[in-house]
Amino acid sequence: MTQEITETTGTGPEPVEPAGAARETLEDYTLRFAPRSYRRWSTGVVAVSALGGIAYLADFAIGANIGISYGTTNALWGILVFAVVIFATGFPLAYYAARYNLDLDLITRGSGFGYYGSVVTNVIFATFTFIFFALEGSIMAQGLQLGLGLPLWLGYALSTLIIFPLVVYGMSLLSKLQLWTTPLWLVLMVAPFVYLLVSHPDSVATFFAYQGEDGNGAPSLGAVMLAAGVCLSLIAQIAEQIDYLRFMPPRTPENRRRWWTAMVLAGPGWVLFGAVKQVVGLFLAVYIIANVTGGAAVANQPVHQFLEIYRDIMPPWAAMTLAVVLVVISQIKINVTNAYSGSLAWTNSFTRVTRRYPGRLVFLGVNLAIALVLMEANMFDFLNTILGFYANCGMSWVVVVASDIAINKYLLKLSPKEPEFRRGMLYAVNPVGFGSMIVSAGVSIVAFFGGLGAAVQPFSPLVAIGLALVLPPVIAVATRGRYYLRRTDDGIELPMYDEHGNPSGETLHCHVCRQDFERPDVAACHTHDAYVCSLCLSTDRVGDHVLPATDPVRPRS
Incomplete structure (x- = not known):
């Protein structure tokens, strides 16, 4: 049985993630972009680890x-x-x-x-x-x-x-x-x-x-x-x-x-x-x-x-x-x-x-x-x-x-x-x-x-x-490629990529689970002047945080 996080401090909406979800997914990044703050291995270590899986x-x-x-x-x-x-x-x-x-x-x-x-x-x-x-x-x-x-x-x-x-x-x-x-x-x-x-x-x-x-x-x-x-x-x-x-x-x-x-x-x-x-x-x-x-x-x-x-x-x-x-x-x-x-x-x-x-x-x-x-x-x-x-x-x-x-x-x-995976940015089903x-x-x-x-x-x-x-x-x-993106603007003015084309390491605060996440893993919240992470978007059962298909919202930086 899933257990909900209860609000204990601060103001704002009640979190929608199950208890421990944010903590657990920060270890293996289930459903998430893997941030550069976690990616500390060298290219060689990653390669050897990956090839170890074909033993x-x-x-x-x-x-x-x-x-x-x-x-x-x-x-x-x-x-x-x-x-x-x-x-x-x-x-x-x-x-x-x-x-x-x-x-x-x-x-x-x-x-x-x-x-x-x-x-x-x-x-x-x-x-x-x-x-x-x-x-x-x-x-x-x-x-x-x-x-x-x-x-x-x-x-x-x-x-x-x-x-x-x-x-x-x-x-x-x-x-x-x-x-x-x-x-x-x-x-x-x-x-x-x-x-x-x-x-x-x-x-x-x-x-x-x-x-x-x-x-x-x-x-x-x-x-x-x-x-x-x-x-x-x-x-x-x-x-x-x-x-x-x-x-x-x-x-x-x-x-x-x-x-x-x-x-x-x-x-x-x-x-x-x-x-x-x-x-x-x-x-x-x-x-x-x-x-x-x-x-x-x-x-x-x-x-x-x-x-x-x-x-x-x-x-x-x-x-x-x-x-x-x-x-x-x-x-x-x-x-x-x-x-x-x-x-x-x-x-x-x-x-x-x-x-x-x-x-x-x-x-x-x-x-x-x-x-x-x-x-x-x-x-x-x-x-x-x-x-x-x-x-x-x-x-x-x-x-x-x-x-x-x-x-x-x-x-x-x-x-x-560029890839897109966040709820609200994609159509439910793409026939392509x-x-x-x-x-x-x-x-x-x-x-x-x-x-x-x-x-x-x-x-x-x-x-x-x-x-x-x-x-x-x-x-x-x-x-004509119309079913790829439901919207092209995620409501955040910070650039998604750095000068080398790598996903940005800038961090933003999710107002739902109260964790910091890197730029590619968050979007603007539809109902609040704040940001929300991809997992909180996935577990939003009423869709309050999900951006609509039009009229992008731009919270203050």
């Missing part, structure tokens, strides 16, 4: 699964398609997040979806987080069963419960966790692959010759696209990268090169590491199938992939120990990010729809509970189907936003170049992004299930990408 072992399982299903050649081409699409679509999103210090939900609002229209994309992203939390949790449970003899159901529960206390404290703790664990994780992951290349060079030829479990892995465009479709389920990973990138320091002439390098590597560049892990996962799977008795049954399970290679290098007890340690570290590194990002997504949606802020921790529990149910349902056995279906929704969302930023903002200039995503996802899902014919079925990813890329500029031109 998941799911890539190894995905690479193994598509290779076993479609053969090495088709899998490699599918991974290449995946990498190109992810990098091209992730670049404008990552740049926008790092430049303007917003998460992907806030970006989505002003990039074609509208204030309430982006709620559906939050649900898509939250779904991504609990699907991959469940996948990583399943891998950890497999490791605990193999190494410690724990039954899977108990391993699922432990892999879920261990994450909760780590995510409670938000980004400060998460950045430290990622930095401390990354070196050990890199050594444990890279060593087996290097060992095989050096000691078993013949495994390379075996890898390229592998035709899949049915021996029907001849090169095929349909098989390539089916493999790419499974990989492209990871397209929403850019949103988790952005949850770190929004804390990038301001870009200045002095740090310009470091800023761009960190943004590219930690933003769209995550896919380069992800693609390598998928290839390595398939490589290890093929080696196990060819050289380990009964290996085909476990070749797609990362814990077995690493255990079998470690056994060639060291005593069995040490091999088992390192395999379990790798699995546990990997699962914790990615699932703290899955849990954190999922809790933000659910909180954003709930707060906007109900105008109540229940606290991020409530939805942290919800996200973990859903993931646990998926694990207990043994989702690992139908992984390809789940990921292939989800990819259509994820691709539609991300490509639509990328299209709006790259084409509508920078080429056609029909969408406002919202309509494009619904059509793109709907048609591609129909294609995925064969509704457009067997010939089109393998190409549902191309259907999703093509429609999501083309529809936003078409609809923007048709509507």
Whole structure:
């Protein structure tokens, strides 16, 4: 149950935020612009923290699964398609997040979806987080069963419960966790692959010759696209990268090169590491199938992939120990990010729809509970189907936003170049992004299930990408961009950006929650000669503070 702040001192309206909302969101900036006063990390620390979030072992399982299903050649081409699409679509999103210090939900609002229209994309992203939390949790449970003899159901529960206390404290703790664990994780992951290349060079030829479990892995465009479709389920990973990138320091002439390098590597560049892990996962799977008795049954399970290679290098007890340690570290590194990002997504949606802020921790529990149910349902056995279906929704969302930023903002200039996310400044729903995503996802899902014919079925990813890329500029031109901004003046005369184009660090006082916020996070109050922050606008249940569509109010500075 939410609890309201009560007025104790001073004059003015009764605050509309739930108790503790201002304090809690000042730690992780739920629903908020990330102010420069909080962004004290260097570009390198932000990049390493963001890349720590891709330590998941799911890539190894995905690479193994598509290779076993479609053969090495088709899998490699599918991974290449995946990498190109992810990098091209992730670049404008990552740049926008790092430049303007917003998460992907806030970006989505002003990039074609509208204030309430982006709620559906939050649900898509939250779904991504609990699907991959469940996948990583399943891998950890497999490791605990193999190494410690724990039954899977108990391993699922432990892999879920261990994450909760780590995510409670938000980004400060998460950045430290990622930095401390990354070196050990890199050594444990890279060593087996290097060992095989050096000691078993013949495994390379075996890898390229592998035709899949049915021996029907001849090169095929349909098989390539089916493999790419499974990989492209990871397209929403850019949103988790952005949850770190929004804390990038301001870009200045002095740090310009470091800023761009960190943004590219930690933003769209995550896919380069992800693609390598998928290839390595398939490589290890093929080696196990060819050289380990009964290996085909476990070749797609990362814990077995690493255990079998470690056994060639060291005593069995040490091999088992390192395999379990790798699995546990990997699962914790990615699932703290899955849990954190999922809790933000659910909180954003709930707060906007109900105008109540229940606290991020409530939805942290919800996200973990859903993931646990998926694990207990043994989702690992139908992984390809789940990921292939989800990819259509994820691709539609991300490509639509990328299209709006790259084409509508920078080429056609029909969408406002600077981001906008505050209530009152945006229309409730913008048909440019919202309509494009619904059509793109709907048609591609129909294609995925064969509704457009067997010939089109393998190409549902191309259907999703093509429609999501083309529809936003078409609809923007048709509507002349009129549904982006409800008003262009937020009633504040102070400039929004500094001399380098970074969001201003000037602070203003919110008269509702009585906290100070930086310029991009506040607007003028409609009914008072004062300012109000974005979260108080979101939780204003009667709309007293929300600026109207016309006649901007200008309070005194």
